[in-house]
Amino acid sequence: MSRYKLLAHWLRPTSLAVSLLLASVCSAQTSVLIDFGNDDSYRGLSATGADTNGNYWTSVWSGLFYSDVVNTTNTPTRIDVGYDATSPNGGTDSYNGPAGPTSELTLNTDVIFTEVDAEALGSLGGSNEAAFDYYVSSRFQVQQLDPKKIYEFRLFGSHRYNDVGPVPDDVTRYTIYSNDAYTNVVATADLEIGTVDGHNQDMVAVLTDIQGPTTANNTFYLGFDGANGGFGYLNAMEIREIGDAPIPTEIIVSDFNNRPLGGTFDSWSSATITPGADALRVEATGSGGGFGVQQLPNASLTNTIELDVTIDSGTSTGVVALLEDADGTQYRYRFLDLAVGDHLLSFPLTPIDQTIGNNMSDIAVPGTVAGLDLTDITAFQIHVESAMDDSYDISFNNFRLYQATAVTGDYNGDGVVNLADYTVWRNNLGGDAETAFAAGTRDPSETGPISTADFTYWKSRFGSNSAAVAGLSSASVPEPAAIWLMAGVACLLAKVGPAAAKPRLR
Structure with a gap:
């Protein structure tokens, strides 16, 4: 050969x-x-x-x-x-x-x-x-x-x-x-x-x-x-x-269906706001608040919110999504400097000290009880951020609240069982699975500290993006010591031609 x-x-x-x-x-x-x-x-x-x-x-x-x-x-x-x-x-x-x-x-x-x-x-x-x-x-x-x-x-x-x-x-x-x-x-x-x-x-x-x-x-x-x-x-x-990508289960779908704005937004007093069957369009100058949705049912840490937005004009235009619970605690997710065009903004309902990509989640108004009570969300609002003298034309097309289905073996909770989950296992070996692993992703039969059994289970689920068993043979994924060798250098010996001119770095 x-x-x-x-x-x-x-x-x-x-x-x-x-x-x-x-x-x-x-x-x-x-x-x-x-x-x-x-x-x-x-x-x-x-x-x-x-x-x-x-x-x-x-x-x-x-x-x-x-x-x-x-x-x-x-x-x-x-x-x-x-x-x-x-x-x-x-x-x-x-x-x-x-x-x-x-x-x-x-x-x-x-x-x-x-x-x-x-x-x-x-x-x-x-x-x-x-x-x-x-x-x-x-x-x-x-x-x-x-x-x-x-x-x-x-x-x-x-x-x-x-x-x-x-x-x-x-x-x-x-x-x-x-x-x-x-x-x-x-x-x-x-x-x-x-x-x-x-x-x-x-x-x-x-x-x-x-x-x-x-x-x-x-x-x-x-x-x-x-x-x-x-x-x-x-x-x-x-x-x-x-x-x-795996499709989560929808809890709420809204296309804004001619809904009026909720709340009072003084900075939009001179804005042109057009509620429609498919979108809520806002033409304004400067920053302002937007649409409010009351009582999101069944909200939990396994929920994800998606918001479809179209920026027709404006520079450095940003969109902010805000959640508020019954005691006034608010979480804010910021998507800044959106270019003209269509955007799908997605964010999980995670704790405030986490960063969602480049979109910072933070507390806007501290409540009487620490943390957002996801079982008692009273409002979901969308806002626009822009320079005070910047004019923009933006349409909020729809929003969705999803209940994500946990994928067992997907220890970081990103929807697919891959090498990133091996890293979570490796970095937390011997630790507490309830805090290290995403909820619902551990083998239900396992209890106690994170162990090699969790690695074996991850290996059996490798490549899966659903709750169903992946059905891979144990030979499909190498043992821990070989993981990074397999992901490293592996290439054919190149044919060596005639000597080139004087070597040069680039």
Whole structure:
């Protein structure tokens, strides 16, 4: 058996949520292809027109924000992509990438020397221009993803001569975060992007089973760097929709049905407010309060509220949701700086000291009893935050209160049993399950401190997003000591071509 076939056999897919997989030919799933580096970037080229697979790309660089990027059929989507101002390096280049040494004056001829295994890379291998150039150790945002969808991110990085510089680093680590401080990890994976004088031609990092974010503008924050402290590289990325998120049970659905405003909102005294069958539209200047809903039944910590909002105009417009109980205690969830467009705002009824993505939950008015009494909610209100002299036009389309169904084995309560739950188990081994695990997620037969039995149960449920038993064999998930090895570096040895020109960092 050849080295290629042997390693490909070893890497046969497992049910790990974060893994490195041998890329296969892209199926007919909805996806967006991003080329990092374009005609405006240093030694970069744009991917234009349909590639050899018939797919279309969006080529990006750090100088612009890209709204409504196209999918592979060249149809605009709601997804936006842009670089973060906090990127530590953000440089772009093509030198010592898949085409070897390149020159700013000969890019159109240099690109023909791009050497990748197009079949192995699948949808990421159809464009030489996309594989040709790369970004170095950067941060960027992907906005307007759908919280009701499950996504897969496939990332291709390639660069040779990584043995030079103060920190030699052949491995790039790609990480998705839920916050703009780049501290809350959603998923991460490593990829060997090159060797001393060879470059990655046929492997991608895959981060899969990721539910769309519920942060402001439905944003994920992506960062990449060298796994060992050196530079990291990213040439191309695919964002693929792979399914629907679990649907919770609805308790309340309201489309506002011509309801009048509740309460007194003096700052909206001059606003134009239009209650309608499908939305409550507010045209105003400055900040103001909004719609009130009385007596949310059966509210509990397992509830989630969703609010559909359309911003037709306004700058730095924010939406605030406020809950109040019978003794006057209020919780406030803030979604700030919403861009023009549609937004799905989602927040669980969590304690006040937690942060919901970028949306701070805090106490507005302390009550006579500490904490919000979720069994006695007297009002749910929505407000608009804006500058005092800013005019805006906003429609509240509907809100929903969901009773989430606990998924056993899902120790962090995010709706799916994945590696994040292993982290909860590992960090709380020997501790109290009632405080460490999300309610209803432990094996009902287990009592006492968190133990290895909880790991065994998590392993048997891996990949599940419902209360039903996942039915996975115990061989599907490795033992604890092997978890991070499997999520680490695993790639084919790249073919080593003729020596390139004098080594260069990027």
